[in-house]
Amino acid sequence: MMLNNTHSGLSRRHFLQGIGAGAMGITISDPLAAAARLLSSQDMPTPNPERRMGGNENPIGPSPKAIEAVAAQLSGLNWYPYQPDLEMAIHRFHGIDVQTSEGIGWAGLNTTFIQDSRVVTGVGSTEVLRAAAWAYLMEGGHIIQGRPSYNEISDSARKLGNRVSVSAVELKPDLAYDLEAMHHAIRPDTRIISLCNPNNPTGLLLGHEELGAFIDAIDPRILIVIDEAYIHFVEDTSYKDATLFARTRPNVLITRTFSKGYGIAGLRVGYGIAHPEVIKKLRGYTLGPLGMHSNSIAGAVAALDDHDHLERSRRAVVEGRTYLGRALLKMQMEPVSGQGNFVLVDTGRDSMEIFNQLLKRNILITPGARWNMPAYIRISIGLPDDNEAIVAALQEG
Numbered sequence: 001m002m003l004n005n006t007h008s009g010l011s012r013r014h015f016l017q018g019i020g021a022g023a024m025g026i027t028i029s030d031p032l033a034a035a036a037r038l039l040s041s042q043d044m045p046t047p048n049p050e051r052r053m054g055g056n057e058n059p060i061g062p063s064p065k066a067i068e069a070v071a072a073q074l075s076g077l078n079w080y081p082y083q084p085d086l087e088m089a090i091h092r093f094h095g096i097d098v099q100t101s102e103g104i105g106w107a108g109l110n111t112t113f114i115q116d117s118r119v120v121t122g123v124g125s126t127e128v129l130r131a132a133a134w135a136y137l138m139e140g141g142h143i144i145q146g147r148p149s150y151n152e153i154s155d156s157a158r159k160l161g162n163r164v165s166v167s168a169v170e171l172k173p174d175l176a177y178d179l180e181a182m183h184h185a186i187r188p189d190t191r192i193i194s195l196c197n198p199n200n201p202t203g204l205l206l207g208h209e210e211l212g213a214f215i216d217a218i219d220p221r222i223l224i225v226i227d228e229a230y231i232h233f234v235e236d237t238s239y240k241d242a243t244l245f246a247r248t249r250p251n252v253l254i255t256r257t258f259s260k261g262y263g264i265a266g267l268r269v270g271y272g273i274a275h276p277e278v279i280k281k282l283r284g285y286t287l288g289p290l291g292m293h294s295n296s297i298a299g300a301v302a303a304l305d306d307h308d309h310l311e312r313s314r315r316a317v318v319e320g321r322t323y324l325g326r327a328l329l330k331m332q333m334e335p336v337s338g339q340g341n342f343v344l345v346d347t348g349r350d351s352m353e354i355f356n357q358l359l360k361r362n363i364l365i366t367p368g369a370r371w372n373m374p375a376y377i378r379i380s381i382g383l384p385d386d387n388e389a390i391v392a393a394l395q396e397g
């Protein structure tokens with residue numbers, strides 16, 4: 001059996017070369033040398049020898065700038081983290097102006113205070129989605145979402161007990177969101193409408209105009225959450241920056257993650273953008289400054305600036321998606337023409353059987369049973385070698 005031991009997208013040798021090349025222009029600090037030594041150790045476990053095509057992670061590996069930044073601050077792990085750096089970097093990245101002031105903060109530290117922040121960070125976007133659910137549903141209420149879609153908001157809200165109810169509105173036969181039916185599902189106690197764009201597991205994208213018209217027709221007391229975890233892989237040229245909605249409306253929360261495009265799922269960083277009042281409300285339910293690891297802050301700040309890596313990730317995904325789409329069609333299977341780093345496909349067979357067959361070949365995918373779509377599987381885009389392996393395995397039947 002062939003094991004894919006370069007699954008991080010970088011072989012150990014290339015990885016070290018990458019670190020060396022990246023570090024050339026800067027001072028090679030001791031922590032960086034220590035990290036390089038650690039990575040060259042024969043004892044280092046090989047991460048993920050399986051072909052992981054079930055979790056929608058980044059196939060090419062983490063942003064090298066993030067690796068460097070993490071390595072460079074390892075010797076400071078004795079200190080508590082300093083979070084304003086990340087929040088400031090996200091504001092800057094999105095071109096959002098904020099007022100700041102300098103002052104003495106926690107433990108006597110000189111601290112940047114951001115006034116009316118429009119950004120909340122979290123341990124992955126999962127923490128931000130959970131905070132939204134808890135902030136808006138603690139007293140009970142109703143959520144509207146699509147089915148199938150990503151369920152973090154409703155799953156988190158259900159933990160609050162039976163004072164929460166959920167309307168999961170079926171997607172249309174073409175698997176697009178049924179916005180009209182979602183609108184009709186609104187009740188006096190509706191607190192959140194949750195959308196995922198592009199949607200997981202379909203990968204289909206709601207257009208900007210359609211989304212804008214939907215938002216404007218909703219009572220502004222209802223929070224509209226738009227989860228853009230996969231936005232970096234969208235090719236549709238009509239896509240316009242949805243953070244505009246979060247900046248111009250009082251009730252729109254856009255969530256983004258560093259886990260997909262930037263390739264640092266292991267560092268667990270995500271964020272939300274919304275009106276300052278929404279941000280304040282969510283902060284009451286996040287772990288706040290002590291929730292985020294110093295490595296995560298350093299890695300995410302550096303990744304935001306790593307345009308080359310993002311572009312390489314995007315290209316690898318688009319090429320893989322195109323390759324898989326064509327190959328699946330040739331096998332008489334019907335892929336959904338989605339825009340995420342995954343392909344949902346109607347195999348015309350029992351997806352659990354396919355799942356088990358692939359598992360025997362060390363290939364992990366997600367069977368559609370999870371979404372009550374028993375003939376579908378969702379394949380996360382891998383490296384070319386992974387994509388070819390899964391096609392060969394599916395051809396063998």
Ligand SMILES: Cc1ncc(COP(=O)(O)O)c(C=O)c1O
Binds near residue numbers: 268
């Ligand atoms: C649509 C969607 N939102 C959010 C997440 C969670 O991402 P994070 O790693 O930022 O917690 C995922 C993870 O797969 C996802 O598919």
